[in-house]
Structure formats: C-alpha cells, structure tokens
Amino acid sequence: MSHFKDWIKAARLRTLPLSVSGIIVGASLGCEFPVWESTIFWLAIATTIGFQVLSNFANDYGDGIKGTDDHREGEKRLVASGSISAESMKRGMIITTVITLIVAMYLIYVSFGLEDLLISGVFILLGIASIAAAIKYTVGKKAYGYSGFGDVFVFLFFGLLSVLGTYFLFTKTLNWQLLLPATTIGLLSMAVLNLNNMRDIHNDTENHKNTLVVKLGSSKAKIYHYLLILVAMVSALYFTGIYFTSGKQLFYCIAFIPLLFNMRRVYKNIEPSLLDAELKVVALSTFLFAVLFGFLH
Numbered sequence: 001m002s003h004f005k006d007w008i009k010a011a012r013l014r015t016l017p018l019s020v021s022g023i024i025v026g027a028s029l030g031c032e033f034p035v036w037e038s039t040i041f042w043l044a045i046a047t048t049i050g051f052q053v054l055s056n057f058a059n060d061y062g063d064g065i066k067g068t069d070d071h072r073e074g075e076k077r078l079v080a081s082g083s084i085s086a087e088s089m090k091r092g093m094i095i096t097t098v099i100t101l102i103v104a105m106y107l108i109y110v111s112f113g114l115e116d117l118l119i120s121g122v123f124i125l126l127g128i129a130s131i132a133a134a135i136k137y138t139v140g141k142k143a144y145g146y147s148g149f150g151d152v153f154v155f156l157f158f159g160l161l162s163v164l165g166t167y168f169l170f171t172k173t174l175n176w177q178l179l180l181p182a183t184t185i186g187l188l189s190m191a192v193l194n195l196n197n198m199r200d201i202h203n204d205t206e207n208h209k210n211t212l213v214v215k216l217g218s219s220k221a222k223i224y225h226y227l228l229i230l231v232a233m234v235s236a237l238y239f240t241g242i243y244f245t246s247g248k249q250l251f252y253c254i255a256f257i258p259l260l261f262n263m264r265r266v267y268k269n270i271e272p273s274l275l276d277a278e279l280k281v282v283a284l285s286t287f288l289f290a291v292l293f294g295f296l297h
Contacts, residue, residue, distance in 0.1 A: 003084075007092065010078045012056040018192060018283040019052035020045050021290035022162025022185045028294030029178060030170030035294070043107035044166050047127075050100030051157075055134035057096060059145075061089040062138025067207065097131055111169045119172075126161065133157055148212045150197075151190045159186015180239035181293065187232035188259075188286040192279055194225050195266075199275040218272070225266055229259050229282075236293065249296050255289035258282075 023044045027035045035041040064079025065086050078084040084092075104127040112120045133153050137145040144150060163182035168174060197204065197213035198221050204214050213221040233256055240249050262281050269275055 006078050006083045010057055010060050010084060010089070010092070011053045014280060015052055015056060015283065016049055017287035018189060019048050019158065021189075021286050022158055022182065023048050023166050024287075024290040024294045025181050025185060026163040026166030026178070027170065029175075029181075030167040032170075038170075040107065040111050040169050043103060043110060044169060047100060047104045047107050048162065050096060050103060051130050051134055054093060054096045054100060054131065055137060057089055057093045058135045059138050060084075061086060061093065062140075062143060062145075063209075064089070066138070093135070100131070101127065107169070112172075123165075123169075126165065130157060130161070145211065146209050148210055148215050150193055151212050154189050154193050155186040158189035159183060177239065177243055180235045184232045184236040184239075185286065185290065187228045187235070188282060188289070191225055191228040191232070192282045192286070194221060194228065195275050195279050195282060197221070198225070198266075199272050199279075201272050222266055222269075226263050229263055233259070236289070249293070251296055252289050252292035255285050255292060258285045 023041070024035070027038065027041045027044065031038050031041065060077050060079050064077055067080075079086050079089050105124070108120050108123045108127075112123075136143055137150060137153070144153060159182045160179070163185055164174060164178055167178055194213060197211040198218065200209075200211075201213050201218060201221075203209075204211055212224070216224060236252070237250075258281050262278055262285075265278060266275070
C-alpha cells in the first residue's frame, strides 16, 4: 500500500487541474452541446492527464538521477529519496507512455474517423511531440529544463496546443481569435513554472540547472511573474470584448482575485521556499478561470 502511495505522490495530483485547463477552454468554445456529454472531451482530458503524469514521472526521474533533488525545497521527490528506484520509475514512464498513446489514438479516431488520414497523422505527430517534450524537460544531457527553455514549451503545450488543438478536435477548423484565451492559459501555466523555479532558485543554481529564473535572478523573475499574470488577464478580457456580446462572461474575473494577492505576496517574498504554497494558488486560479470562462459563454 505504501508503494502505491509513493506512485500517487510521484504523479503529483495537484498539477492535474492546471494541465486540463486548456482542454476545458478549447472544448467549451468548440463543442455545440455541454462538454460533459462529449466523448471527445473526456478522451482529451484523459490524454492530457496522461501527458502530465508522464511529465511528472520524467521530472522525478531526470532530476533524481542527476542529483538535483537531493536537497530540494517543497515536497520530496521519490527517486531522489529512494522511495521509488530509478529503474522502477523508468518502467512507470514506459507504461504511462503506452497507455497515453493508446488513449490519444482513440481520441483521434473518435474525432476524425478514417476519412482524413492527413489530419489524423498531424495529431499523432503532435502526440508524439508532447511525449518527447514531457520526457526531455529533465531527462538527457540536453534537457531543455536545464537551459531555460521550459517556459517556452509550457506556453506551447499548455496554452496554444491545448486550447487550439482541442477546439480543432470538435470543429475541424481554427479560429485565430482563440490565440487570446490560449495565451491566457499558457501565460498562467508559465507563472506556475516560474514560481516553482523561484522557489528552487538556490538548489537549481547549485546543481547547474539554468532555469530562466536562475538566468534572470530573483528580482527580475518577480517582474517577469507580474507580467505573465497581467498579460494573461488582459488577453482574456480583450477576447471577451471582441468575441462575446453579453457581460455575464466577466464573472470569470473572480478567478483573478487570488492572482492579484499572489502578485502582492511574491513582491513581499524574501525566502524562496515560502513560495511553495503559491504554486497551488495560481494553478487552482487558472483552473477556476477555465471552468468559469468555459461554462459561462
């Protein structure tokens, strides 16, 4: 039982609401009936959760074998602590990859059938790219999380691909105005990563993990954090102004209130380890925004 609990910890369930936020936004804008009645929606949710769990396993494995997590702040990592061996984690990554690919293939089949093999092929390649991105964040000699490119990949996969890709699964078209809410989700996801890296700045510096925060330094990383959240808010509000005719959609602004308090706490922060609680604040605020935005349009 304790071993099962270790795998649950390694899956980092608290990261899952953030990972599905883009799916909720893209599906709610693309689906003509309530999304919870849609098979495509639930398959997209399952696929995204699979990618996120794989990413969490790979992150635990990559940082664990490199020694980066030996003295980290926040919750313990399973490979570094010895609770799960590196070989077991690698097997877990392989099993998760296979299951996620099967679900993703079924999602593509349900959405496109056998009529449009070209588009199906594109989505299969995107699925493979998502798996590669999940693994290469910390695994390998050229892991992009160790060279400051994690923010770019989070924006692309959590924001643009998640929202626009899900919308396309339903409509078979692209609405470029959706770049605005996709930007909102992407930037807020980047803010979560930025907080994570701000918390770990001392440990990452010691272990030569050159995240963007390490490159910028704490003061500039705070400014970067404010910009991520503010631009995310503006993008959502601008999209609402050009896409909707009713003001009821602005009810999602409730989700922005915790983000404003988060910026204040980040501004006053002196001890990076105390930022750990703020990850949940931004992640859950993003999820709340997605739910309110998606179901009130």
